Amino acid sequence: MIKKKILILFAVSLLFSGCSNEDYEELNRDPNYPTQVSAEQLFTSATKSLFDQIESTNVNQNVFRLFAQYWTETTYVDEANYDLTNRRIPENHWSELYRDVLFDLADAKTIATANGNENSTKEGQISILEVYAWQILVDTFGDVPYNEALKGKEIKSPKYDNAATIYTDLIARLNNALSMLGTGENLGDSDIIYKSDVNKWKKFGNSLKLKLGARLTDVNLALATTTITEAVNAGVFTSSDDDAKISYEGSTPNTNPIWIALVQSGRNDFIPANTITDHMNTLNDPRRPMYFKQNLGVGVYTGGIYGKQSSFSSHTHIGELLHDPTYKGVLLDYVEVKFNLAEAVEQGIAVGGTAKEHYTDAINTSMTDWGVSATDAATYLASTTVDYDTAAGTWKEKIGMQYWLAMYNRGFEGWYVYRKFDAPTFNTAFGSGFPVPKRYTYPTNEQSLNEANWETASTAIGGDEQQSKIFWDVN
């Protein structure tokens, strides 16, 4: 009797909790977030993340404007003195690119190519952006995980690959991507750069190819030559209209990240560095009123001594344009293309035109982009210190100086110019006395999370030091 009662009780209680395994599994699915998304949604997200990382001037994220010595810091001068570890800057740059850009792009590609939809324009668009992000990684660190990267739980500690080998593969990937453009579906309006204009993507892909080739001129002239000539023959940017850029929006989180640092923060962390104000003052550069504010008086531009504590009030401030939340973000522009072509001519690569023509076009375009009047631009170009024929120094020094000046607000490219052209002259950081880094040191968490591979890579590049050079930087 008792036994029966008990059995019934237990039976009832089991029924009460009588959830099947399927019911239980259903409880474990989060109803608030999607499990299936489109390639387009991932692509937009990755694009936005890429632009944000390249544009940012948050000291935790991106300190290239400091490395390029366009800007310096006012009170907290650690980053200008090349302290990368305190704020884990390499880690943040690395994880943004791998995790928030490249993985989402890889996932987008998987979705876009499902069901036999391979080799479409979609895939081409995604691949081109991937190549862009990979190149930034290599140019920042040198050898990085590549073949074994982005494999999630399959490979948790990816091996690093040789930077030069990655470059070769990136060129191949780019060629492959370019061949897909124009076939099958495109990404439509989710492409916030060109709204899937195939011709623009072709030009972008080729301009990127030109950029990759230009990196290689000092180390592998043969590969550089084929890459550059192929790109130029296929058609690179022909005007600023072709630039790979986006317009930011007026409210967070879609504002230009510079606005966050310069305006919304209410802080005065950055001022132009004396490195750029000195060079521009010498050249009487008409872009100064756009690059900088004339807060010290009309025509007065005094940058802070690079790496030294500087009073905000007694130095020149950053220009008004960069205080606009909707200010454009740029991945690649016509100015850059033109300077790369100028260099190609000097390297003896048949790209058409003369170095001077490309050089002059580049400067002119930069002037126009920044809103300098045609007359001022012409005066500047006519001056003996600027005119390609009369300007002092080697072609590297001439192109290096103007290329660097034009890349203001594109810190990463400015830093590239310095590393590649060894021009113009930069300052050692005042506080630490350290010279300009040749690369970012690897993220500190790679030292613990991926230790063996980090050690191998560090040895391979000549030590995980700021002064170890990227393979294309031979001088």
Add this chain to the structure above:
Amino acid sequence: MILTLFMAFVVQLTFAQQRTISGTVTDENGLPLLGATVVISGSSTGTSTDFDGNYKINANTGDVLSFSYVGYQGQNITVGTSNTVNVTLQLDNTLDEVVVTALGIKRNKKALGYAQQGVGGDDIADVKSTNIMDALSGEVSGLDIQSYNQMGGSANIVVRGYSSLMGNNQALIVVDGTPIVNETGSTTDQKTGRGGYSYGNGAIDVNPDDVADVSVLKGAAATALYGSRASNGVILITTKKGKDTSGGIGISFNSSHMIGTADKETLPKYQKGYGAGYGPYYDGPGKRWNIDHPNYDATNPSENLTVLTGEDASYGPAFDPNLNVYQWFNLIPEWGNYNQTSPYVAPNSTANDFLKASTTFINSLSFGKSNDKTTFRAGYTNMKQEGILPNSEINRNTFTFNGSQKFGDKLTVYGSITYTKTEGLGRYGTGYDGRNPFQSFRQWWQVNVDILQQKAAFDQTGKNYSWNMYGPGYSNPLQPHYFDNPYWDRYRNYSTDDRNRYFGNASLDYAFTDELNLFGRWAYDSYNEVQEERIDIGAVDVAEYRMRNNIVSEMNYDLILSYQKDLNDKLNLDALVGWSLRVQKWDRFSGVTNGGLNFPGIFNFDNSANFLTPEDTYNYDATKKVDGLYARASFGYDNTYYLEGTFRTDRSSALPKANNRYNYPSISGTIIFSKLIDVEWLNFGKVRANYAQVGNDLDPYNVFRTYGIGAGFDGNALASNPNTLNNIDLKAETTTEQEIGMEIQLFDSRFGFDVSLYNRTTKDLLTPLDVSNSSGFSSIWLNGGSVENKGIEVFVNATPIRKDDFTWDVKVNFAKNKSKVLSLAEGLDFLQQASVQGGVTIGATVGEPYGVIRGRDFIYHENGGREIYTVDDAPSSSWVGVYKRTSASNHVIGDINPDWTGGVKNVFKYKNFDLSFLIDIQKGGDVFSLDTWYGYATGIYDFTVGTNDLGNPIRNSLADGGGVILDGVNADGSKNTTRARTDLYTNPWGYARTPNAAHVYDASFVKLRELKLGYSLPERLLKFSPFHRLSVALIGRNLWIIHKNTPYTDPESGLSSGNVQGYQSGAYPSVKEIGLNLKVEF
């Protein structure tokens, strides 16, 4: 002991003359009992018997004498007319010390095959702490309680070390059978020092005044019946019940008032020689001034200088009473001294004067009764606390009711409910954030600032006039630069919170027969909390309003059929089978305004400057179910041998379908060897051993991959992969533990110890393991490895003195735990726990203890000396004379795990007085301080001024004979003789020039944790009063840090409970609390 305490309540009020009562206490065979306790109930008067079992005590007619002896049933005898009272105590086979074990099952302690340690309610409630868990600190061996000196903040509760690693390590807390949700609700940012408030852990809602006793189950065998969550140990709390109130009417009132002040040893000591600035980088004399004031005249360059108000460091010019300068308060238009200069001198009040005394009032009233059929108790407690920071307050009201009723012989119904309402105002901001005043006070500060003038500025203008205003030369000279006026911050950027919580249970107990019993219980715990955080317009940070609403509930259903039978004269069986279901629900929402606020002082989402996007809101709705079946059988033989086995199987909805069931067995055995050896001095002796496995699951939603939704851009929807990769192949983790122990009571139980040795291994750790970000994820959910915790726990009790009216009891706790990571998931080298500001990582690789601190180290010469840069090998001139540091950041520079922890409690009783104090000890364990990392660079501390070996001020430039010679060696091993400059922030002490290792400190401490001096009104006075019992006590908490090695801080002052320990940033000082406690019973 518990029995005598209980007896103390059962007292009768009578009137009589005091006289001497004497007699003999014998056992059932007529043999005298040595050391039996005789206590007058309701008083602390007591004595014990001598070798012949004789005793003498002064008592009044009507007093109840309570006789007790370990292993025997106690007896109460009311003093009548006779002056002789002889007593025979019966051997107690059933009562002994009954303790509460898993699932609320009451067991005889001596039969337990695992470690259990109890704490009496008075030990918790006598010396008030607002978090019940704080009151357990130092009381139980192997129970590591840490709190962080934040008003109402969380307590970290870890038993036998960290075993689950990245998951939850907090012990399960059960109140009268109801598992209590003990989540902290702290954000990851808060736990890793990136700012935020600590709103306390869930167990804070258990009211110490309602607690009768606490039982701590440490090992897996003790807790295996609880299933999943028991792998971290269980703290079982039994609340007070109504009791037989013959002699009183059952009302008790308890009031305490405490006042707290910050312990000066845990506060910065500021230098008084130099004011604002970072070094000789500016203008004016010595390049240490702002010369932008309109009155500045370049022809008189030492007049009308302005302090560098915009800089948040103290490497400026030397104070000089003859030098009149513009200071921040001379720049305020509303003030009388506007645009006048003032002498540049050290202030009267430092930042430490920002703190005020804290006050805590706790009043509780309860009423309870019981008789054969009915028991009930109702209680109300109000706790009102003001913290040491301005505008901080917590108000908590607790109502509790429990009761039971017997229906006939077979059915007993029990029910309880506790309702707690907590309202908080101005919780302390934590970590590296502007809401934490100690971020500034310890790291970025100007010692020329008189904090009380900051108060005056806020009080008189209501504006955010900060010491750190930009100053002349800026377009916005009066705006704060990096830091707000701390008073403005406390009053305008405050948090509020409100939590309504209900917990309790209802149960039925039905006895089919004497042997067979069915027990059913529904236990519930639910709360709804709202947390609001504000930053007003005008602050340095973008104004915002943030709101979180958490609705959390947990229901536990249990059905247990138990069977007890004496199988023969000697062998008895105690068995049960049970079923349980746990249903947990979370419904969380949090939102924050986007891009600032439109109207000042208005805090709601309507006031958001921009639309809210997916990046501003967070939704989490989840339900988790775990059902289980379990069985236990325990055999006892001759009250000497015990053998117990348990088995449980669970199914969890949070695990993947294929692996959602997991089983765990346990077995334990006990031999009471004192039964086998007949030695007089051995009162009790037992050995025990056990083996158990406990499974553990995880939180919901870590199995299936979901995408994050981004803020729309240019009309497009954004989706992205999460930073943590979920995993469909997960399975339960398993903790296996072996434990052996011995318990001995000697010399009439005047000395005893209980020692446990354990070895617990957790394998298949369910962990979101941090991985190289190049994998595409920051972390991946994995069964990530295995970790071992080995340790020893010792509890010693002694009674060095036991005289008629004087006793001295000592309790000592000691625990040592060593953890080691045994293996990690394939392809992984390192288990990363946290990566924190300063370039420091906390984690472990295989073979290391869990919780190793890594960062940049000194470079040591082979002779052991720390190498120093000389002119010849420094990378630049600014590195000359400072320590070299490694370029890699993966050097082991510390270990957060203590070598051992312990506590010593002394209780002295003299007549009606009692004095007790608890010393809490931690040996070893390291902590990295972001406070000294930055603060040593900004020159605010006392040691950054003074004179050097040459007799010159060290703040002079090297050319003027300043600087210091560090203790170190040159590259060739010879003693360092190179002077490092110390006239600016890149000094050889702070972050700019030191390795992380220079800021790792030994976290050892010896603390006087609790002190109580009590007095109970004797019977002869009570009888003229309306009181049944009255006692007063002087009480103190954290009164004295007897020893520590961390400079300017409390080694315990970390951020929050959880797995990220060993890191300090913006640490709060320890608060010394002293007060009075009054207990009255009617």
